[in-house]
Amino acid sequence: MRSKLPQNKLSIFAVMSKMAAQYNAINLSQGFPDFNTDPELIRLVTQAMQNGANQYAPLAGYLPLRENIAAMVQELRGGTYDPEHEICITVGASEALYVAITAFVHRDDEVIVLKPAYDTYEPTIALQGGIPVPVQLDAPYTTVDWDAVAAAITPKTRMLILNNPHNPSGMVLKDADLKRLEELVKDTDILILSDEVYEHIVFDEKQHRSVASYPGLKERALVTASFGKTFHTTGWKMGYCLAPKALMTEFNKVHQNTVFCVHHPTQVALAEYLNEPEHYLNLGSFYQRKRDVFLDAIQGSRFRFTPSEGTYFQMLEYTGISDLNDVAFAEYLTKEKGLASIPVSVFNKEQRDDRLLRFCFAKEEDTLLKAATILNAI
Known part of the structure; x- marks a missing residue:
C-alpha cells in the first residue's frame, strides 16, 4: 500500500503522554490543563x-x-x-x-x-x-x-x-x-x-x-x-x-x-x-501566575530559560546538564526522573537540536511544584 504521508510518525504528544502514563510520570508534555473548566460553562x-x-x-x-x-x-x-x-x-x-x-x-x-x-x-x-x-x-x-x-x-x-x-x-x-x-x-x-x-x-x-x-x-x-x-x-x-x-x-x-x-x-x-x-480577559493573569510559580520554583536549578511571553508553555535549556540529544534527554527525564516534557527538535527543520525541552504549565500549582522539585534535583 502506498502511503500519502510516508514520513509521518505518531505525534510526539501521543508518544510522550503514553510514556508518562507507562512510567507514572508527571505529564507536562501535552498541552492540556489538569484542572476542570468553569462549572457555569458545563451547566x-x-x-x-x-x-x-x-x-x-x-x-x-x-x-x-x-x-x-x-x-x-x-x-x-x-x-x-x-x-x-x-x-x-x-x-x-x-x-x-x-x-x-x-x-x-x-x-x-x-x-x-x-x-x-x-x-x-x-x-x-x-x-x-x-x-x-x-x-x-x-x-x-x-x-x-x-x-x-x-x-x-x-x-x-x-x-x-x-x-x-x-x-x-x-x-x-x-x-x-x-x-x-x-x-x-x-x-x-x-x-x-x-x-x-x-x-x-x-x-x-x-x-x-x-x-x-x-x-x-x-x-x-x-x-x-x-x-x-x-x-x-x-x-x-x-x-x-x-x-x-x-x-x-x-x-x-x-x-x-x-x-x-x-x-x-x-x-x-x-x-x-x-x-x-471577564471569562477571557483574565486569562493572561491567570496563566502568568502559574508561569511565575513554576519559574520561581526552578530558579536554583541548572536549567536556563527566558520567561515565556505567551501560551502556557515554557522552554528550558539543559546544555549545562547533559550532552544527550533532546529526544533522549526527554526520555531520560520521563523514565528515570518521573517528569514528561516535549523535545523541541521534532518541530525544527531537519530536527535541529538546540537542547531545549518544552514544559506545559497549565497545571495545578501543586503539580508544578512537584515538577520543580524534580528539576532542581538534577
Missing part, C-alpha cells in the same frame, strides 16, 4: 442539551455565537467581521487549519512555515500536493528573521503560516513584526494563515497583535482560534475561523464536506458564556 452546555439543541447546527455555526465572536474581535483587535459571511465555527482550531490549507493550497504551491512549528501544518500541506518551505528560527526562537522570510518568497508562494503567540517558544510578535510582514506580502497573492489559539494568554502587560488588526494582512488572512485553549476544554474541540467573505466562501466549501457542522449544544453555551468578557 450552560447541559442546559442547551435539555432545551433541545441536539440536532445539526448551521454549517457556519450558531449565529448568536458568531455574533458574539465578531463583537469580541471588534473590541479587542479592531477588526470587523460579518457574522453571517466571515466567521465559521470549527472542530477545534485543528479543523480550521486543515480546511484553510485544503481550500487554498494546490499541487506544487509553496507554503512558508516558520520553524519550530506545530506538527500538523506540514503533513496537511503535503496531503494537498503543496511544498512546505521551512524558515528556521534561531534558538530560543523569540525573534523572526524577516530577511530570511523575504528570501523564501518565490512566485510559487501561495501561503505563509504564522503561529502567534508561538508554540513552543512562547514568543509574542511585536507591532514591527506584523508591519514588516504586511510590507512583504503587499502587491502579492500570498495568503496568511494565522494560528492564534493562544491569543488571550499573553504575559507581562504585552499585547497580542492579531493579523486582524492590520488591514494589509486582514484582507488576505484566515485567522484560527480555539475555545478549547481559552476555556480549559481541549477535549471539546471547539474553534473558529475568521476570513474575508471571498476566502470564507471557499473555506466553507471544504468545511461542509469535512464535518458540515460542529457540536450544537456547546455552541449555544459558548454564545451565552461570551456575554461576560
Whole structure:
C-alpha cells in the first residue's frame, strides 16, 4: 500500500503522554490543563442539551455565537467581521487549519512555515500536493528573521503560516513584526494563515497583535482560534475561523464536506458564556501566575530559560546538564526522573537540536511544584 504521508510518525504528544502514563510520570508534555473548566460553562452546555439543541447546527455555526465572536474581535483587535459571511465555527482550531490549507493550497504551491512549528501544518500541506518551505528560527526562537522570510518568497508562494503567540517558544510578535510582514506580502497573492489559539494568554502587560488588526494582512488572512485553549476544554474541540467573505466562501466549501457542522449544544453555551468578557480577559493573569510559580520554583536549578511571553508553555535549556540529544534527554527525564516534557527538535527543520525541552504549565500549582522539585534535583 502506498502511503500519502510516508514520513509521518505518531505525534510526539501521543508518544510522550503514553510514556508518562507507562512510567507514572508527571505529564507536562501535552498541552492540556489538569484542572476542570468553569462549572457555569458545563451547566450552560447541559442546559442547551435539555432545551433541545441536539440536532445539526448551521454549517457556519450558531449565529448568536458568531455574533458574539465578531463583537469580541471588534473590541479587542479592531477588526470587523460579518457574522453571517466571515466567521465559521470549527472542530477545534485543528479543523480550521486543515480546511484553510485544503481550500487554498494546490499541487506544487509553496507554503512558508516558520520553524519550530506545530506538527500538523506540514503533513496537511503535503496531503494537498503543496511544498512546505521551512524558515528556521534561531534558538530560543523569540525573534523572526524577516530577511530570511523575504528570501523564501518565490512566485510559487501561495501561503505563509504564522503561529502567534508561538508554540513552543512562547514568543509574542511585536507591532514591527506584523508591519514588516504586511510590507512583504503587499502587491502579492500570498495568503496568511494565522494560528492564534493562544491569543488571550499573553504575559507581562504585552499585547497580542492579531493579523486582524492590520488591514494589509486582514484582507488576505484566515485567522484560527480555539475555545478549547481559552476555556480549559481541549477535549471539546471547539474553534473558529475568521476570513474575508471571498476566502470564507471557499473555506466553507471544504468545511461542509469535512464535518458540515460542529457540536450544537456547546455552541449555544459558548454564545451565552461570551456575554461576560471577564471569562477571557483574565486569562493572561491567570496563566502568568502559574508561569511565575513554576519559574520561581526552578530558579536554583541548572536549567536556563527566558520567561515565556505567551501560551502556557515554557522552554528550558539543559546544555549545562547533559550532552544527550533532546529526544533522549526527554526520555531520560520521563523514565528515570518521573517528569514528561516535549523535545523541541521534532518541530525544527531537519530536527535541529538546540537542547531545549518544552514544559506545559497549565497545571495545578501543586503539580508544578512537584515538577520543580524534580528539576532542581538534577
